[in-house]
Amino acid sequence: MNEQPPITRQAGLKRLDAFLREGAADYASMRNFDRGPAPRATTSALSPYLRRRLLSEQEVVSAVRSTLGEDAAEKFTSEVFWRTYFKGHLETHPAAWSDALALAAAGRERLDAEPGLRRAHAAAVEGRTGIDAFDAWARELVETNWLHNHARMWFASIWIFTLRLPWALGAAFFMRHLLDGDPASNTLSWRWVAGLHTRGKHYVARAENIRRYTQGRFDPAGLDENRRALDEDRPPREAPLAPADAVPAGDVALLLHLDDLNPETLPIARVRCVAGLLAHAEDAAEPVRMADRDAMRDGLEHAARRFGCPVVPRDEGWAGDLPVVTPWAPLGPSAAALPAGVLRIRRRWDEAAWPHCGRGFFRLRSAIPAVLEACAAR
Ligand SMILES: Cc1cc2nc3c(=O)[nH]c(=O)nc-3n(C[C@H](O)[C@H](O)[C@H](O)COP(=O)(O)OP(=O)(O)OC[C@H]3O[C@@H](n4cnc5c(N)ncnc54)[C@H](O)[C@@H]3O)c2cc1C
Numbered sequence: 001m002n003e004q005p006p007i008t009r010q011a012g013l014k015r016l017d018a019f020l021r022e023g024a025a026d027y028a029s030m031r032n033f034d035r036g037p038a039p040r041a042t043t044s045a046l047s048p049y050l051r052r053r054l055l056s057e058q059e060v061v062s063a064v065r066s067t068l069g070e071d072a073a074e075k076f077t078s079e080v081f082w083r084t085y086f087k088g089h090l091e092t093h094p095a096a097w098s099d100a101l102a103l104a105a106a107g108r109e110r111l112d113a114e115p116g117l118r119r120a121h122a123a124a125v126e127g128r129t130g131i132d133a134f135d136a137w138a139r140e141l142v143e144t145n146w147l148h149n150h151a152r153m154w155f156a157s158i159w160i161f162t163l164r165l166p167w168a169l170g171a172a173f174f175m176r177h178l179l180d181g182d183p184a185s186n187t188l189s190w191r192w193v194a195g196l197h198t199r200g201k202h203y204v205a206r207a208e209n210i211r212r213y214t215q216g217r218f219d220p221a222g223l224d225e226n227r228r229a230l231d232e233d234r235p236p237r238e239a240p241l242a243p244a245d246a247v248p249a250g251d252v253a254l255l256l257h258l259d260d261l262n263p264e265t266l267p268i269a270r271v272r273c274v275a276g277l278l279a280h281a282e283d284a285a286e287p288v289r290m291a292d293r294d295a296m297r298d299g300l301e302h303a304a305r306r307f308g309c310p311v312v313p314r315d316e317g318w319a320g321d322l323p324v325v326t327p328w329a330p331l332g333p334s335a336a337a338l339p340a341g342v343l344r345i346r347r348r349w350d351e352a353a354w355p356h357c358g359r360g361f362f363r364l365r366s367a368i369p370a371v372l373e374a375c376a377a378r
Helices: 009-022 026-029 047-051 055-070 073-091 096-115 116-125 132-144 149-164 165-179 181-193 207-213 286-307 333-335 347-357 361-376
Strands: 252-257 273-278 324-327 344-347
Touching: 009 026, 009 047, 009 055, 009 286, 026 055, 026 073, 026 096, 047 073, 055 073, 073 096, 073 181, 073 361, 096 165, 096 181, 116 132, 132 149, 132 165, 149 165, 149 181, 149 207, 165 181, 165 207, 165 286, 181 286, 252 286, 273 286, 347 361
Parallel strands: 252 273, 252 324, 324 344
Antiparallel strands: none
């Protein structure tokens, strides 16, 4: 992830191709190893493209299954469905997102009021805690806008249970710097590490596990491996999934946003003009904003080519009398910034998967064949 090319569909397809040739076959056995900011990752590094849907979950899963065969692709397929699961889960537990934002705001107020906490937080985000692995990951995140999944798990666990910092400030730190920063995957992963998502079951970062899966790069001292899971008074309640709108029969204006920049595969045909809604994550670092801008430009160009229509600035009256259609924006900055009256349409993938995401992941995992079949039947 060091020399990050512009985040475009073309770059994503190139990354997918490299993964199919070089990494996919070893994915299941190697994916837990974190080699650090080395040129060859043990995972696909496709998340910046999937997060913005420059590549769709469906095409990535389908490419890996075609290359490896269904059985050998099982682990990768199920990891992609973790992303789908978190999206669907947050849609039906919106308080998990609003609570995280409120907790982060409260945490920032505490930083202003409590010098001890402020010092501990500054040492953590600047990589000065004295825990070798943690400090290296804090710097790696800020410098490369990336961390391996296992490093994210260890980092979040040390943040919460060893450094005893507020978890929502850690989640906000990730959202600020990660190139794939995603309200659902990030918030719910932090909650999962803390023992709030699967209540009472938390993830403990162990020194031995870190030594092993970083192949001896680190030897972290002073980890608290015995803390209990966090708890909360009011866990987020389940809410019904909001219904999507029907696709209008005639001409439409298309509004693209950062959660879905894959206009070619939208179930619409008659688009007269397209505009973009660029709503970054709150406080996003400049490399993340740049990636968002590159991705948006690319999505708009693809839409203009696909529909033979102009890209127009989103000023007042940009759509004229046409109905405005947008791909579904899951909870997060894009959804919050969508103007009223826009018709929100959902893809088959989300429509088939999200009803299985209300509880734990394993319900969705059992439904993976049915979801894939529903999408293939199009
Ligand atoms: C504390 C914490 C915070 C995280 N924050 C984010 C985030 O903001 N955005 C984000 O996209 N992912 C997040 N993840 C999930 C995961 O770490 C990344 O998706 C993964 O590291 C991306 O690397 P990759 O593309 O090489 O993944 P691969 O292993 O190659 O997997 C392929 C794709 O499957 C999906 N995926 C894989 N693992 C997970 C997972 N555990 N949860 C959800 N989706 C997964 C991703 O879309 C990924 O691109 C977080 C995990 C933790 C523990």
